[in-house]
């Protein structure tokens with residue numbers, strides 16, 4: 001019997017390391033190989049809240065990635081890839097100590113060197129860190145960046161919430177003009193148009209700090225007579241950030257807040273002017289949107305424009321497909337110049353795919369292989385391997401099952417794969433240095449000189465399906 005010890009217990013802990021500036025220079029203690037229990041592993045399964053992306057879903061991922069890439073390319077955004085791990089304060093400072101993400105949802109741990117690190121719960125903080133760290137201020141401004149990758153939040157797993165999920169994000173850093181806000185909203189809207197998903201963009205402004213302080217006071221005043229109906233702890237918790245109450249998922253509180261004063265009425269003249277300009281630009285760009293004074297966003301770094309993308313026909317329970325806004329103080333918070341305005345958004349890929357499936361939206365299917373290579377006998381197989389590489393180098397999509405001996409079973413697979421042509425190399429073809437080419441649609445077979453096979457296939461496939469040739 002295998003002892004029922006947890007694997008983690010069997011991993012030998014490294015010796016404790018000293019903390020200090022020199023810690024990276026010290027020789028690392030020798031790590032013992034992980035001792036796995038003998039016998040079969042019983043707990044072979046996914047970590048809770050994480051998901052495999054299986055080949056059957058690949059068509060969605062590819063289509064969405066390509067749509068994102070072409071949208072970003074045509075708007076001349078540059079791709080940036082920041083690590084999935086950052087020092088914890090990058091997120092706790094940027095997203096804010098008093099937010100759900102930082103309080104409850106971060107995958108944080110102390111690494112073996114004693115540093116506090118966190119798996120990124122969102123992309124903006126890392127991108128701004130990179131902007132400051134690489135002196136991107138010295139490039140032509142604004143800098144326009146996009147990313148696509150995994151993010152991690154220790155949320156309660158449920159529909160629309162995973163612990164690892166993907167985002168497509170775009171950030172424009174180094175420009176405070178309201179036209180940028182409108183362009184980012186338009187860009188998010190365009191992305192969903194290209195996917196064929198009907199969405200509504202909900203837009204709001206949370207103004208500058210002065211506007212928020214004035215509004216926070218008004219909101220607390222409004223809530224005073226309702227205090228007995230609201231959870232005391234909740235009120236205490238959000239005492240310093242009352243705007244966040246608008247984002248709390250509590251139906252009773254939200255009903256009360258439906259009649260609350262609206263932040264747009266508390267904007268300073270400058271903040272108001274910024275917002276009016278954003279809306280004017282949106283009208284010029286012909287982007288349809290809804291004003292929603294409750295869009296305050298769950299992250300601290302925002303100022304002025306905030307927005308969220310909601311699927312159409314959405315009742316309140318449906319999750320946002322994406323969100324974003326302006327974050328003018330983040331570069332400064334990370335030690336950059338104080339006047340660097342920025343704006344961006346991020347969209348949740350899994351939620352988009354779920355909706356695309358629900359709506360049965362068509363996505364391009366992967367093309368079947370163009371050629372199947374069949375062979376008979378050891379010698380023919382050797383020759384087939386050579387031809388396979390030649391064809392692949394020429395850019396053809398080629399399938400084969402070289403380990404199979406019988407031609408019949410090879411042809412069955414070729415049929416199942418819906419290939420256009422099958423190449424057959426048997427004993428006779430070996431002797432003649434030829435290949436039999438079979439058109440799978442009409443069954444017509446022809447003998448071709450094996451040195452001319454690439455040219456022959458180009459002639460037959462190149463014109464119609466020849467993106468690679």
Ligand code: HAM
Nearest residue numbers: 122124161162165320321322323324325344345346348
């Ligand atoms: P966010 O609203 O926290 O914004 O996330 C953006 C989107 O990521 C959400 O609307 C949702 O579609 C998806 N998402 C978030 N959490 C999960 C989860 N647990 N499971 C599945 N999908 C999820 C941000 O992250 C900001 N960085 C957006 C931004 C960019 N603002 C300015 N620039």
